[in-house]
Amino acid sequence: MELISLLKHDVKGCLGCNACRYGKPCVQKDDFNDMVPKILEADLLVFASPLYFWTLSSRLKAFIERFYCIAQEDPAPPLGRYEKYPVRDCALLMTAADDFFWTFEQAVSYYQFAIVNYIGFHDKGMLLAGGCGDTNGSPQIEKTGHLQAAYDFGRHIYE
Secondary structure, three states: OOOOOOOOOOOOOOOOOOHHHHOOOOOOOOOHHHHHHHHHHOOEEEEEEEOEOOEOOHHHHHHHHHHHHHOEEOOOOHHHOOEEOOOOEEEEEEEOOOOOOOOOHHHHHHHHHHHHHHHOOEEEEEEEEOOOEOOOOOEOHHHOOHHHHHHHHHHHOOO
């Protein structure tokens, strides 16, 4: 298992230049290029993010956009796609201050559409931890059952 914190790495969003579609490496010179072999070797990718403005953090979104450079041409694309991605398992972990019935709706929609449906990763589950604090920076996750739930989720993801 390896933990990669996007707070400690420089990963820029995709430029849409398509250099990678012509057999060239990604033109972005940042830390994502060093992460590609790890992504390709991983069995499971766990995407973890706080909820920012009702969706994934911009750092995580930029990381996911860069998956474009690891896609390969697919001569028989399902669902009209023209590329295929390596098949991996994935999971989503998120925290949020709010805990409304709709708090994670946008983030879950993006995860399910982009990562599960489009890229084609196999969803192993989500842990959506609402009510973890307020927007004034007072964390309260220890007052919830979310930390134990996250521990249990990780222990049982492959049962």
